Amino acid sequence: xxxxxxAAEGLRSLNATLQAxxxxxxxxxxxxxxxxxxxxIAVGLDAPIEVHVKGSTGYxxxxxxxxxxxxxxxxxxxxVAENMMSGTVIVEGDASQYAGATGNxxxxxxxxxxxxxxxxxxxxxxxxxxxNIGHMSAFMAQSGNLVVCGNxxxxxxxxxxxxxxxxxxxxxxxxxxxxxxxxxxxxxxILADLLERxxxxxxxxxxxxxxxxxxxxxxxPDNAY
Amino acid sequence: xxxxxxxxLKDKALEPQLGSMLxxxxxxxxxxxxxxxxxxxxxxxxxxxxxxxxxxxxxxxDFDGLADRLASExxxxxxxxxxxxxxxxxxxxxxxxxxxxxxxxxAPGVRVMSAGESIEIYKEVGLPKDxxxxxxxxxxxxxxxxxxxxxxTESAVTTMGAHPFNTGADQCLVHNGSLSNHNSLRRKLxxxxxxxxxxxxxxxxxxxxxxxxxxxxxxxEALESSLVDLDGFFTFVVGTEDGFGVVRDPIACKPAxxxxxxxxxxxxxxxxALVNLxxxxxxxxxxxxxxxxxxxxx
Numbered sequence: 329x330x331x332x333x334x335a336a337e338g339l340r341s342l343n344a345t346l347q348a349x350x351x352x353x354x355x356x357x358x359x360x361x362x363x364x365x366x367x368x369i370a371v372g373l374d375a376p377i378e379v380h381v382k383g384s385t386g387y388x389x390x391x392x393x394x395x396x397x398x399x400x401x402x403x404x405x406x407x408v409a410e411n412m413m414s415g416t417v418i419v420e421g422d423a424s425q426y427a428g429a430t431g432n433x434x435x436x437x438x439x440x441x442x443x444x445x446x447x448x449x450x451x452x453x454x455x456x457x458x459x460n461i462g463h464m465s466a467f468m469a470q471s472g473n474l475v476v477c478g479n480x481x482x483x484x485x486x487x488x489x490x491x492x493x494x495x496x497x498x499x500x501x502x503x504x505x506x507x508x509x510x511x512x513x514x515x516x517x518i519l520a521d522l523l524e525r526x527x528x529x530x531x532x533x534x535x536x537x538x539x540x541x542x543x544x545x546x547x548x549p550d551n552a553y
Numbered sequence: 554x555x556x557x558x559x560x561x562l563k564d565k566a567l568e569p570q571l572g573s574m575l576x577x578x579x580x581x582x583x584x585x586x587x588x589x590x591x592x593x594x595x596x597x598x599x600x601x602x603x604x605x606x607x608x609x610x611x612x613x614x615d616f617d618g619l620a621d622r623l624a625s626e627x628x629x630x631x632x633x634x635x636x637x638x639x640x641x642x643x644x645x646x647x648x649x650x651x652x653x654x655x656x657x658x659x660a661p662g663v664r665v666m667s668a669g670e671s672i673e674i675y676k677e678v679g680l681p682k683d684x685x686x687x688x689x690x691x692x693x694x695x696x697x698x699x700x701x702x703x704x705x706t707e708s709a710v711t712t713m714g715a716h717p718f719n720t721g722a723d724q725c726l727v728h729n730g731s732l733s734n735h736n737s738l739r740r741k742l743x744x745x746x747x748x749x750x751x752x753x754x755x756x757x758x759x760x761x762x763x764x765x766x767x768x769x770x771x772x773x774e775a776l777e778s779s780l781v782d783l784d785g786f787f788t789f790v791v792g793t794e795d796g797f798g799v800v801r802d803p804i805a806c807k808p809a810x811x812x813x814x815x816x817x818x819x820x821x822x823x824x825x826a827l828v829n830l831x832x833x834x835x836x837x838x839x840x841x842x843x844x845x846x847x848x849x850x851x
Binding site: 364365366384385386387403405406421422424425443444462463 | 803804805806808810823824825826827828838839840842843
């Protein structure tokens with residue numbers, strides 16, 4: 329296990345070191361100490377390594393992640409795991425705005441609450457939130473799964489495409505064109521897998537599924553040029 | 554962007570360190586806005602006394618003999634304590650309105666930064682570290698305070714455009730965001746006789762709160778109605794003689810983090826601003842909800 333003191337060695341050095349790890353590296357486990365809310369910690373990684381950030385992070389932690397597992401032992405600032413391609417990001421505390429935004433793949437697990445715009449424009453990422461999520465979450469979400477064990481804020485899934493949204497608690501309001509949908513056996517199966525991967529103490533049957541009614545302008549073939 | 558910090562002390566033992574803690578927090582936020590900086594400190598009020606914190610670009614000339622001239626105008630003792638371009642005028646509380654009117658009459662180049670019994674506002678163009686050093690903020694003690702570092706969007710980078718803005722006696726406002734209806738609201742408030750001196754959007758928000766409270770609203774009610782009447786992006790932190798409050802617009806895209814322990818309640822635009830506070834590892838840290846008014850009082 330390698331230890332990297334961010335306060336002593338600096339952010340550029342940290343990211344350059346982690347980004348230089350190859351697929352066949354022997355240095356597979358890293359502890360980052362003294363993160364002190366710094367921005368852009370462990371971004372652009374592309375190797376099957378495990379990075380433990382020992383504290384809370386600022387903007388854009390673990391952005392553009394591929395393959396790596398980034399585990400934040402604290403809370404994360406805005407834009408955690410933004411545009412993730414693959415791998416896993418785990419936040420032990422809360423996540424601020426637009427967690428997992430535009431993510432193409434991989435898994436984001438938030439053990440606390442996520443605030444507004446969680447999963448905005450998600451494109452294939454799986455986001456599993458143990459707590460609540462804020463308003464405008466999954467806005468224009470295109471594919472992937474968003475699982476919320478707590479409650480969802482206003483305008484959930486506004487202008488949604490094909491992403492699946494599973495919420496156990498209440499939904500303050502649904503966004504334009506987002507509706508509750510039938511939970512069929514295949515959805516329960518998908519959700520059971522997601523809950524297991526997220527380490528959630530919840531049963532799939534307790535959730536409701538939400539998705540796109542496909543009634544907006546962009547779903548009408550007559551509007552195509 | 555803009556950076557905001559706020560600190561409300563529950564533990565009196567920390568009061569001598571308020572200035573240094575706030576200064577450290579504000580310097581951490583420098584890269585959110587390096588145009589100008591300001592700090593409001595709420596110190597111990599002296600019974601029967603009131604204060605004006607004033608500023609002049611020609612401080613040496615304007616402040617020379619000012620206390621004596623004011624004293625003879627109002628017929629009561631006035632003391633002046635100068636700090637760089639600012640000075641604190643201290644006078645009997647029952648002469649507050651008279652003193653302010655006399656100041657305008659005899660020293661038109663002197664601008665009022667704050668008025669009240671415990672508040673002092675210091676603000677200037679420049680980096681937080683330089684502004685804080687000019688006014689020796691680190692040595693100040695107090696029960697609570699607010700700091701702001703500005704990235705100007707809506708008006709010029711000037712002392713008068715810097716935050717915090719004094720909204721009423723012992724009240725102040727800082728803002729991260731931008732208001733889009735400030736021009737029409739400014740016209741309306743001017744018609745109502747509210748004093749507005751710059752083209753700055755935040756000053757309009759401050760004037761709006763002043764007007765609402767003049768019309769009988771409490772600060773909490775004024776903040777609630779600001780959610781309806783102000784159009785734009787905002788995270789506001791407000792200070793009062795005995796507390797501070799936080800409100801974010803319903804979209805809440807301007808960042809905010811709060812931390813609370815037995816010793817304090819702290820606000821930062823980012824968590825980075827809070828990392829040096831005592832016991833932060835064990836603090837309850839959370840993000841304030843949109844369109845929700847938060848308030849802490851002594």
